[in-house]
Amino acid sequence: MNLDEQLEVNSSPQSPMWQLILARVRDFYREPAAIFWVYGFPLVLAVALGTAFRDRPVERIPVAVTNAAGSPGPLWAETLESLGKDPRIELRILDSSQASKELALGKTALVVEVESAGLVLKTEKNRPESALAQGVVEAVLWKTKAGSASQGSGSAPVSGKAENRIRVEETAETGGRYIDFLIPGLLGMNLMGGGLWGLGYVTVDLRVRKLLKRLIATPMSRVDFLLSLVLGRMGFLLLEIMILLGFAWLAFDVSIHGSVATLALTILAGAVCFQAIGLLVASRATSYEAVSGLMNLTMLPMYVLSGVFFSSDRFPQVVQPLIQALPLTALNASLRGVINEGSGLAEIYGNLLILFGWAAAAFVLALRLFRWR
Amino acid sequence: MEAIVCQNLVKTFPGKPPVEAVRGLDLGVGMGECFGILGPNGAGKTTTLEILEGLQDPTSGDVRVLGKNWEMDGAEIRQRIGITLQETRLSEKQTVAETLELFRSFYNRGLTLDASIAIVGLESKRDSRISTLSGGQKQRVALACALVGDPDILFLDEPSTGLDPQSRQQVWEVVRALKLRGKTILLTTHYMDEAEKLCDRLAVVDHGKVIALGTPVELIRQWGGGNLIELGTFGPEPRREEILQLPGVSGAKSVTDSRAADGTNHLVLRVDRPHETIPPLLALVEKSGAGLSSLNVRQATLEDVFLALTGRNLRDETP
Numbered sequence: 001m002n003l004d005e006q007l008e009v010n011s012s013p014q015s016p017m018w019q020l021i022l023a024r025v026r027d028f029y030r031e032p033a034a035i036f037w038v039y040g041f042p043l044v045l046a047v048a049l050g051t052a053f054r055d056r057p058v059e060r061i062p063v064a065v066t067n068a069a070g071s072p073g074p075l076w077a078e079t080l081e082s083l084g085k086d087p088r089i090e091l092r093i094l095d096s097s098q099a100s101k102e103l104a105l106g107k108t109a110l111v112v113e114v115e116s117a118g119l120v121l122k123t124e125k126n127r128p129e130s131a132l133a134q135g136v137v138e139a140v141l142w143k144t145k146a147g148s149a150s151q152g153s154g155s156a157p158v159s160g161k162a163e164n165r166i167r168v169e170e171t172a173e174t175g176g177r178y179i180d181f182l183i184p185g186l187l188g189m190n191l192m193g194g195g196l197w198g199l200g201y202v203t204v205d206l207r208v209r210k211l212l213k214r215l216i217a218t219p220m221s222r223v224d225f226l227l228s229l230v231l232g233r234m235g236f237l238l239l240e241i242m243i244l245l246g247f248a249w250l251a252f253d254v255s256i257h258g259s260v261a262t263l264a265l266t267i268l269a270g271a272v273c274f275q276a277i278g279l280l281v282a283s284r285a286t287s288y289e290a291v292s293g294l295m296n297l298t299m300l301p302m303y304v305l306s307g308v309f310f311s312s313d314r315f316p317q318v319v320q321p322l323i324q325a326l327p328l329t330a331l332n333a334s335l336r337g338v339i340n341e342g343s344g345l346a347e348i349y350g351n352l353l354i355l356f357g358w359a360a361a362a363f364v365l366a367l368r369l370f371r372w373r
Numbered sequence: 374m375e376a377i378v379c380q381n382l383v384k385t386f387p388g389k390p391p392v393e394a395v396r397g398l399d400l401g402v403g404m405g406e407c408f409g410i411l412g413p414n415g416a417g418k419t420t421t422l423e424i425l426e427g428l429q430d431p432t433s434g435d436v437r438v439l440g441k442n443w444e445m446d447g448a449e450i451r452q453r454i455g456i457t458l459q460e461t462r463l464s465e466k467q468t469v470a471e472t473l474e475l476f477r478s479f480y481n482r483g484l485t486l487d488a489s490i491a492i493v494g495l496e497s498k499r500d501s502r503i504s505t506l507s508g509g510q511k512q513r514v515a516l517a518c519a520l521v522g523d524p525d526i527l528f529l530d531e532p533s534t535g536l537d538p539q540s541r542q543q544v545w546e547v548v549r550a551l552k553l554r555g556k557t558i559l560l561t562t563h564y565m566d567e568a569e570k571l572c573d574r575l576a577v578v579d580h581g582k583v584i585a586l587g588t589p590v591e592l593i594r595q596w597g598g599g600n601l602i603e604l605g606t607f608g609p610e611p612r613r614e615e616i617l618q619l620p621g622v623s624g625a626k627s628v629t630d631s632r633a634a635d636g637t638n639h640l641v642l643r644v645d646r647p648h649e650t651i652p653p654l655l656a657l658v659e660k661s662g663a664g665l666s667s668l669n670v671r672q673a674t675l676e677d678v679f680l681a682l683t684g685r686n687l688r689d690e691t692p
Contacts (some may be wrong), residue, residue, distance in 0.1 A: 009523050011482035020476040023467060030466040030502075209462035217426055217458075218479040218522070219451040373428065 016220055020228030021235075024202070027156060028236065035284050038194065038236065042244050048328025049309065050179040050252055060090040061133045064099040064108040069116040076114045080142045083112065088136055104341075109133035118165030125170045127177060133316040134168065141166065145272065183248040184335035185308040189269060190240055192302060192328050196295050198233035203282035204291040207371075216372045229276055237271055257342035266338055268350065269355040276362035279326070283369035302328035330354035374440050376526055376557040377402040382434035384420050384581075389617060394420040395431075396581035402574075404525075407548070407558040409572030411565075411675065413683075417581035418561040419459060419530055425559065426456050426528050439525060452481055455519030456528040457512075465504035469495055469514055472503060473521050480522030489521040509540025516547055527551065529560040535565055545571060565675040575675075579683050589675060596678040598658055602642040602650065604658075605667035610638050611658050619657065621650040637666050643673070 022023055063083065067076055080278060084091050094102065094111075102108040103124055110133035111122040124130040206212040215225065248254035256263060281298060285291040306312055306328035316321055323329050330351035337343030337351075345352075377400065384395040395417045402408040410418045413628070423429040425436060427443045427450060436442060438450050443482055444557055463472055473489050490499055493513040498506060502608070503514065511556045533541040534547065548571055552558060562568050568575055571588045577585040577592070593599075616622065644650045647670045658665055 009482060009488075010485050014474060016478040018473075019475045023471070023475050026471065027464055027466050204647060210458055210460055211462065211464065213428060214456075214458055214461045214518070215479075217428055217451070217454075218476060219448060219458050219481075220479040229421040 017224040017228050017231075020220075020225060022234045024232035025235065026227060027202075028355055038190075039240060039243055042129045042190055043247050046179070046182060046186055046244070046248060047251070049111055050183055060088045061088055061110045061129065061136055062092070063110045063112060063133055063137060064092050064094045064095045064102060065112045065114065066094055066099045068096060068113045073114075073116060075116070075119075078144075079112065079114055079119065079141075082140055083137065086136070086140050089133075089140070101143060102131075110137060112137060118167060121166060121168045123168060123170055138166065164340070177252075179248070179252040180254055180340050181311070181336070182309065183244070183252070184339045185253050185332050187241065187267075188306070188328055188332040188335055189308045190244065190301065191237070191267065191270040192274045192299060194233060194237055194240065195276075196200045196270060196278040196299060198236065199229050199275045199278030200281040200295055201278075201291055202229060203279065204288065207282075207286060207373075208288060213373050222372070226279070230272075232274060233271075237267075241267060254339075256339050258338035258344065262343075262345055262348070263335075263338045264359075265345075266331070266334045266352065269334075269352050269359070270327075272360070273327050273331070273355040273359040274367060276359040280362040280366040283366045286371075302326055305329065307332045309341060325354065327355055327366070351356075374404065375401050375437075376404045376406070376439060377408075377559060378386045378435075378437045379421075379425065382424060382436065384417070384424060384429065385430045385432045387431050394581055395424070398434075398578070398581060398583055400576060400583070402557060402559055404557055405555045407552050407560070407571055407573045409568045409575045410559070410561045410578055411563065411568045411575050411679070412561075412578035413563055413679075418563075418578055420581075421562055421578070422528055422530050422559065426454065427451065437522045439636055452522065453525045454528060455522055455524035455526075457515045457530060457532060458518050459517055459530045459534065463503045463511065463514060463518075466502060468500050468519075469506075470499050472514060473517055476518045477521045483522040484520060489517045492520060492550065493517045494543065507540070509536050509543060512536060512540065512544060513547065516544065520551070524556070526557045526559065526687045529558065531561055532564070533562075533564065541567070566680070568675055577679060577682060584682050585678070592678050593673050593675065596681045599673065600644050600647050601671055601673050601677065602640075602644055602647060602654070603667070603669040603671070604640040604642065604654070605637050605665070606640075606658055606663040607637045607666050608663040611640075611661045611663055613640075615657055616640070616642065616654065619650055619653050625632065638663075 001071045055210075064079060065083065068078065079097060080091070080093070083089055091110070094108075096113070099108065099111045099113075100122070103111050103122060109124070109127065109129040113120040113122060119141075121134055123134045203212070206215070216222070245254075245256070281294045282291060285294060302308075305315065305323050306326050308328070312320075312323050312329055312332075324333075334348040334351040334355075379398065379400050382398040382400075383393075386392040386394060398417070400408075400410075400421075400422055410421065412418050420429065424431045425438060427438075427447055430443075439453060441450055443450065444539045454619070467491065470486060473486055477483055477486065477489070483489075487496075490496055493516050495510060495513055495517070498510060503511065506514065516529075516532070519529070524623050528546070533544045536544065545567070548558060552571070554570070558571075560567075560571065572589060574588055575586070575592060575622075585596060587595065622642055642650070642654075651670070655665070655668075
């Protein structure tokens with residue numbers, strides 16, 4: 001071995017941060033199982049749950065009736081009577097704005113607006129139960145007309161030329177189906193899992209393998225190291241979000257109602273928050289068992305309480321303040337606001353503050369507790 | 374300037390009871406020297422090394438590496454040292470070249486990628502993933518990671534532990550080559566042959582203290598005696614006082630005996646000149662009516678040094 005020839009020295013190293021990020025990226029994409037769990041699994045969940053809950057039979061059709069004619073006239077009374085009699089219909093009387101909102105959120109399948117001269121059926125064309133409701137309501141009104149005709153009465157306001165008086169208005173207020181509820185929840189869940197695994201588990205893995213210790217024996221900057229974890233994670237995340245939202249849009253017609261910039265800010269807040277919590281979870285743990293336990297301890301309550309699969313409103317009022325303060329609850333609420341209802345910053349800033357608060361607290365604590373060895 | 378100096382180094386790990394891993398240890402390693410810390414498991418070798426590497430803080434004592442201390446000039450020292458830990462699991466999914474490129478990126482100056490791969494002889498594995506390498510090859514990658522910053526001092530913690538004989542030889546080749554290039558090397562080992570073959574000077578460490586210091590030859594001469602005669606007899610036991618008075622036998626304390634399970638007696642004699650001792654020794658055995666079952670003459674090794682110093686074998690756990 002001719003050492004002098006071999007010990008060629010140079011002084012133009014690569015950027016350490018870039019090298020650290022590259023190492024993270026390679027570690028990830030060379031592990032097929034990881035790719036499935038990060039990118040594939042949420043889609044499987046979306047398909048399974050989206051399909052399962054879409055096909056659930058509607059037992060009673062929720063229909064809202066609103067009065068747009070000023071004072072309640074005979075048409076109003078008759079409509080209420082005929083629809084109210086039908087056992088398939090669950091009739092509620094709402095004011096106009098409330099009715100539109102419930103239609104958008106999927107709480108009602110159809111809105112019947114009673115005008116002075118006729119009826120307007122407001123349907124949601126993307127929702128099967130809305131079309132069903134329209135069919136049922138029309139049939140009821142037709143039957144009334146047929147019944148009235150046989151009695152020889154032409155005075156019944158719904159009968160006679162009822163078909164001319166019924167106007168159908170289609171809206172495309174997607175955002176109220178179960179899948180619309182689910183997708184932001186899955187996104188939030190992914191941000192949580194990604195942050196905890198991407199920073200928490202990865203760091204502990206490096207510590208267990210003594211690679212963390214080996215790295216800090218080099219002149220590596222610790223800031224570079226932490227930033228590489230964060231930036232690497234953000235890169236994966238971008239792909240995750242695009243895949244999940246793209247899929248939801250193509251397969252289920254879930255669209256983003258709010259601004260993309262607001263959505264990006266919300267996602268960033270969530271990502272930073274859960275990465276900080278991931279770092280905190282990893283600050284002391286020296287075994288895979290310990291970090292898995294801590295991660296489950298952190299994530300499991302939020303899976304259940306924070307409204308991933310079902311609304312967190314279902315929990316008792318007493319515990320609501322606690323639930324609302326959880327980072328995933330805040331994140332899911334913001335994501336649903338932006339994606340489904342088109343909320344802007346003014347509506348979600350409270351939740352974003354909760355996220356940044358958690359992020360700051362977790363990060364400060366993590367740096368205090370962190371063990372590099 | 375000495376490459377590494379530590380004085381009255383103490384490291385106590387808190388606990389019930391506190392563990393005194395290092396208890397007042399002094400070391401001085403010259404520039405260009407290959408220095409070995411030899412001792413059984415638990416003697417405080419790794420703790421000492423990690424303090425010198427800046428990975429642990431001493432409880433008390435003074436440490437200087439390249440004339441600098443860790444609190445003031447840690448970043449500078451890190452640029453100029455390379456280390457291997459006793460156990461590091463490099464990322465399995467990265468290739469050899471990728472791993473070294475990462476480590477190279479941390480140093481202001483250092484070897485080219487190809488040079489660092491060549492020096493550990495892994496050219497053919499350049500683009501193989503770490504997961505496909507043998508234990509010996511992984512250890513050589515770890516060595517290359519230590520070398521890639523072209524360090525002035527190398528710290529190697531048990532560089533050949535757990536490797537097969539051929540891999541050990543390859544690791545030793547690399548260390549020898551670095552020695553030739555004038556690198557300062559501080560290694561720990563509990564292998565006698567490794568210490569004898571690689572190290573210019575040795576500190577024998579036990580219970581967190583240096584109990585002997587010198588070149589391997591000095592230590593063997595001082596503590597192991599020049600040569601050893603291993604004598605096995607059966608029947609009546611030869612009288613030890615008589616044996617000790619034979620010409621060339623030195624030092625009563627160097628004689629050990631044990632009664633083996635098969636009923637034979639074993640004696641180990643420290644002697645200066647075996648050829649003068651053996652004829653009268655055989656005559657003595659014959660006179661005592663015992664039979665001869667074995668007779669070996671060998672040179673003393675560091676193993677004998679350690680045994681003489683501590684009364685224990687090196688591989689034994691520290692009690």
